Amino acid sequence: MAKALVRAGLVAVGLVWVAFATNTALAGEVKRYVVEGSRAAELDSCVEPTERMRRMHMEFIKHQRISTVHEGIRGTKYSLTGCVDCHISYDVERIPKPINQPDQFCGACHAYTAVDLNCFDCHASVPNRPGVDADRAHREAGVEGLVRSGRNGEGH
Amino acid sequence: MGKATEMNDKHTRSEAESGALKASAIDGGRRGFIGVAAGVTAAMVAPGVILHAVAAAPRSQPVTSDVRWGLLIDTTKCVDGCSACVEACGRENGLDLQVKSEDESEARWDHQKSVWIRKVKLQDNQTGRVTNLPMMCQHCEHPPCVDVCPTGASFKRADGIVMVDRHLCIGCRYCMMACPYKARSFIHQGTSGQLTRAPRGKGCVESCNLCVHRRDNGEESTACVDACVAEGHEAIVFGDLKDPASPISRKLNEIPSRQIREDLVLNTGVRYSGV
Amino acid sequence: MKRIVYREWRIAPQRFWSLLGILAAVIGVGALAFGYMEHQGHWVTGMNNSVVWGAPHVFAVFLIISASGALNIASIGTVFRKPIYKPLSRLSGLLAVALLMGGLLVLVTDLGRPERLIVAMTTYNFSSIFAWNIFLYTGFMVIVIAYLWSMADRQGEPFNRPIALVALVWRLALTTGTGSIFGFLVARQAYDAAILGPMFVAMSFAYGLAVFMLVLIFSFEDEGRPIGPRMMRRLRNLLALFVSVVLYFTLTYHLTNLYMAKHDGLEHWLLFNGGIYTFLFWVGWVLIGGLLPLWILYHPHLNQQRHWIVAACAMVIVGGFATLYVVIIGSQAFPMPMFPGQTILESGFFDGVNGESAAYWPTIPELLLGLGGVAVALLITTVGVRVLQFLPESLADDVVAPDEETMHDQPFAKPA
Numbered sequence: 051m052a053k054a055l056v057r058a059g060l061v062a063v064g065l066v067w068v069a070f071a072t073n074t075a076l077a078g079e080v081k082r083y084v085v086e087g088s089r090a091a092e093l094d095s096c097v098e099p100t101e102r103m104r105r106m107h108m109e110f111i112k113h114q115r116i117s118t119v120h121e122g123i124r125g126t127k128y129s130l131t132g133c134v135d136c137h138i139s140y141d142v143e144r145i146p147k148p149i150n151q152p153d154q155f156c157g158a159c160h161a162y163t164a165v166d167l168n169c170f171d172c173h174a175s176v177p178n179r180p181g182v183d184a185d186r187a188h189r190e191a192g193v194e195g196l197v198r199s200g201r202n203g204e205g206h
Numbered sequence: 207m208g209k210a211t212e213m214n215d216k217h218t219r220s221e222a223e224s225g226a227l228k229a230s231a232i233d234g235g236r237r238g239f240i241g242v243a244a245g246v247t248a249a250m251v252a253p254g255v256i257l258h259a260v261a262a263a264p265r266s267q268p269v270t271s272d273v274r275w276g277l278l279i280d281t282t283k284c285v286d287g288c289s290a291c292v293e294a295c296g297r298e299n300g301l302d303l304q305v306k307s308e309d310e311s312e313a314r315w316d317h318q319k320s321v322w323i324r325k326v327k328l329q330d331n332q333t334g335r336v337t338n339l340p341m342m343c344q345h346c347e348h349p350p351c352v353d354v355c356p357t358g359a360s361f362k363r364a365d366g367i368v369m370v371d372r373h374l375c376i377g378c379r380y381c382m383m384a385c386p387y388k389a390r391s392f393i394h395q396g397t398s399g400q401l402t403r404a405p406r407g408k409g410c411v412e413s414c415n416l417c418v419h420r421r422d423n424g425e426e427s428t429a430c431v432d433a434c435v436a437e438g439h440e441a442i443v444f445g446d447l448k449d450p451a452s453p454i455s456r457k458l459n460e461i462p463s464r465q466i467r468e469d470l471v472l473n474t475g476v477r478y479s480g481v
Numbered sequence: 482m483k484r485i486v487y488r489e490w491r492i493a494p495q496r497f498w499s500l501l502g503i504l505a506a507v508i509g510v511g512a513l514a515f516g517y518m519e520h521q522g523h524w525v526t527g528m529n530n531s532v533v534w535g536a537p538h539v540f541a542v543f544l545i546i547s548a549s550g551a552l553n554i555a556s557i558g559t560v561f562r563k564p565i566y567k568p569l570s571r572l573s574g575l576l577a578v579a580l581l582m583g584g585l586l587v588l589v590t591d592l593g594r595p596e597r598l599i600v601a602m603t604t605y606n607f608s609s610i611f612a613w614n615i616f617l618y619t620g621f622m623v624i625v626i627a628y629l630w631s632m633a634d635r636q637g638e639p640f641n642r643p644i645a646l647v648a649l650v651w652r653l654a655l656t657t658g659t660g661s662i663f664g665f666l667v668a669r670q671a672y673d674a675a676i677l678g679p680m681f682v683a684m685s686f687a688y689g690l691a692v693f694m695l696v697l698i699f700s701f702e703d704e705g706r707p708i709g710p711r712m713m714r715r716l717r718n719l720l721a722l723f724v725s726v727v728l729y730f731t732l733t734y735h736l737t738n739l740y741m742a743k744h745d746g747l748e749h750w751l752l753f754n755g756g757i758y759t760f761l762f763w764v765g766w767v768l769i770g771g772l773l774p775l776w777i778l779y780h781p782h783l784n785q786q787r788h789w790i791v792a793a794c795a796m797v798i799v800g801g802f803a804t805l806y807v808v809i810i811g812s813q814a815f816p817m818p819m820f821p822g823q824t825i826l827e828s829g830f831f832d833g834v835n836g837e838s839a840a841y842w843p844t845i846p847e848l849l850l851g852l853g854g855v856a857v858a859l860l861i862t863t864v865g866v867r868v869l870q871f872l873p874e875s876l877a878d879d880v881v882a883p884d885e886e887t888m889h890d891q892p893f894a895k896p897a
Contacts, residue, residue, distance in 0.1 A: 125264030172407030324829030377593015409593030
């Protein structure tokens, strides 16, 4: 069921001329993939407008990884850890489900579009920072900063 | 016009940071430095720039060569049989999560698993004196592993940390051939359950990175140093080699120390005393 | 001396296809081994954190340097203007491309992340000899293909010698570069020697020629094309010369090391106590790869018999593998000199406790991967000679050019 909805959403992205109406209709469903109570849950869109995120997220993370690995910059707008933190879902026992599973936020879309998703060959696919509380984690992921930038982005 | 202001901002910021660096030379504490830097920066930069006003904030500016991280190991304090640093490194970087493949023999596994830090026990051939010490990546100023890496995945950060960009590593293992300290490990197995702070995956080379996530989040020391202190040995000192007032520089000034394989003139960031 | 006619390799179709089938099967098994190694990770190989390069690298390096050596015959013919070698130039070029292809394939399939090969092709670190080698290898391929064209096409004739010159220089650079992969490693005692560069060049001459001679003799005998005794004598003497040069470099390398006190430990280990490495050094490298072939090639009776010459070539190849096994793996197995004057009593990572060498035994997948590379090289060669005109119709004495040494005996030669 959830998969079907995601697929419907994705088809909508492809068909630009109907995208506007369809997206509005599906906005409520897409929210399902945002952690309740996380910063992202209160937002209209991710760190960039949704359309832009869908098309460009790989570019954003790719550039981010260079500045993080080579320059040590961690507290910025784009972050893979940020993706996981906000978009992870939990099972009934509050155990996070790996985000690259074929029915999860990253995995579902990548399975549908048949794009290899190998970030999580190395990166943690669940929020995984023992000893750090979720709030701090979100701050580390730069979600606080991107709330504002996200809105700025939309303002343009 | 806007651009000019921005550049001006940047200039002011770097001045503020170098000011902070001087300030830290007086009080000597890293946490103090970050606090001061954050304070001074916040006071001086133009409004609109968002800062995380917490003590250990994630870094938002590129690392600079104003610092050079290093370790000093006092082998006289390193205790025979203690492996607290090794275990702490494993927990910190997720190396304790490695599992042996089912069909793999124990002997092979011992040779194939990743080791970032290890204990070595030496005996002088002439005098019979026994020394214990931990070995890890020596964070050379002129690292052979960086010279030989065909893709540039093996690199030295501006702050002196030698590490592997796992996005670029193709797993050729030439760096392991070149390293005089056998500091690097190749990931022979598939990985699972990695830690957020320490991504690692099959087919790449890895080694000690002086707990780089801790550096970027403004924390004070490394996992091995903390563990050694907790054991009460205090055999490892971590700090900035370029800051003459840092504990490591002061200690280097006090006691005799040397680099392993000094003959290669690599100017290592990890120094040993008592060998 | 007659005009040289080149013709496709016309063995019976069933024989050709069964040859092809066998090679394809070996390649298939190699491909499976590659898939297995990549899927499981390198733990299924014998390679570990002490011996990081193993059997696949022995195969790869052997094929790559043989590729460079196989081109030698063409160079002698074109650059040094020895007409007797001219008819062999085409096969020499083809073999060079094929061997290089096989070797590179093994090297690439052994990477930890072979799917990132594109990274290696797009991101370069020019202080790495490895990065340079990527250019040397691909450049070599292009130059040799151009060289083949200049030999085969009438329009290419004027470019023949210039291209041959470039190819000669390029190939020396390539082998020196391959040797320098090891020669520039200051960390390990056995590698820290500039002589490895020229030594690899000498080895490439010997192994490349041995492979070339085997392929030549096999393909000619199989179809019943004649090779005259003059041609055999030439090739045989050349091989003997190259094998002696390898032995000379071996001697120099070890004498130099023995002279330096700091390398005593290494030499003592390798020459006397190194177990498999000592055995491979004396029996493989020196005896099978050097002294025995020399004895055969200079023996007044044995060197007249073709099967003895074939045996000598095979020995040089077997010895070559042993040599590279010792050079590549043995040098890693010997512990690194981190603490001179100290004995390591315990170590959490096998730093040579009490001088013990690191453990390594190749596993089946590694060997199959290497053999797959050999089969790739042979498959390219087989298809090449079958569909294109690479092989001369005859190398009989009355066809090939006269020896320069006996020129003055000929009535038409200029007086000396």
